[in-house]
Amino acid sequence: MQNYGLTSVSEFVGDRIVYRNLDAADERLPRLADIRAAVGISGNTIPRKSELDYGRVIVHLLQSARALDAPGTSIKRLIFVGDTHMNDGTAFINICRAGNWPGLAFIGAEKNAPPQADVTTLEGYPLYLANRWTLLTDFDAFCARQGFPVDAHTAVVLDLDKTTIGARGRNDHVIDAARVTAIKRTVGDVLGATFDAARFQAAYDQLKLAEFHPFTADNQDYLAYICLVIGSGMYERETLVADVRAGRMPDFVSFIRAVEARAADLPDNLRALHADIYARVQTGDPTPFKAFRYNEYRETVGRMGMLPADAAPEDLLAREICITHEVRELMLRWREQGALLFALSDKPDEASIPSDELRAAGYAPIHRTLTHVVGA
Ligand SMILES: [Mg+2]
Known part of the structure; x- marks a missing residue:
């Protein structure tokens, strides 16, 4: 393990992220209220990650984001990177279905066993289940072998919690x-x-x-x-x-x-x-329980980037919420190849975004908060 220094998730996703309210941090993107009308979601509920409507909202956001960055370039395929088989797997297939796109998903969770990747399917969609985050490199090769180019026609959906930050099984x-x-x-x-x-x-x-x-x-x-x-x-x-x-x-x-x-x-x-x-x-x-969520925000950012710049990777993984080096490295490469990157978090907005008062005191949303990058 190595300490790769400080950065924030926004280095590679910018403000292309939604927390639980599904209102993107990038204010140029449509609001959930407008998306509901556009894709025909009735009522005022916020779809949860396991629901088909969630997939429809994300597809609308991905297409809107692609139209802003690369007008006239359509999304033709989807890659999902997450950490939970059923929850992320279900979100993945719902996004593929709503977008009518083929997809591949990487589901990572570090385990105390020899490194191994299993390719399985969830309702016909391939899942690459890995017990090491380092296997993201192999997943990149796997995508190529599947004839699945990662380019301007590819949307990459990245789970935030326990994937991009606080890697499951490691941090x-x-x-x-x-x-x-x-x-x-x-x-x-x-x-x-x-x-x-x-x-x-x-x-x-x-x-x-x-x-x-x-x-x-x-x-x-x-x-x-x-x-x-x-x-x-x-x-x-x-x-x-x-x-x-x-x-x-x-x-x-x-x-x-x-x-x-x-x-x-x-x-x-x-x-x-x-x-x-x-x-x-x-x-x-x-x-x-709003008071709890405000405190969760404080406790979360209080565990980001607070150790000395040269802290040992073991200390960082024990005490800080770190950015997963392997995820960051691959995302920077894929963005370079033209892919659209978009992050999802299931955390309530109150636990992810500072109040006006804290913002004035210099606090930032979780994806814009500096923390150490650690990985192999
Ligand atoms: Mg997660």
């Missing part, structure tokens, strides 16, 4: 640490002196498990809120776990309604926060 624990610290800080701020860190941690460690995903919807805002309520003493973790397992507390909405029914028992500041989150849940906001 992703630092992204998770930022989130958990943010939840802890938020809950600690609300509960003050009554905050019991051990009680909070036990609740978080158990309820984050897949067994409880039907209850938490695997939604980090919901999980943080549930741990907050347990931390306040209104619910015992053991009682709640038993209720969930017995089907008496089937989902998050049942839970927040049960809290609402007893809201008078909550301490003042927690009651106000509960009221805010409850109101946002009613309107369908999937990231209703």
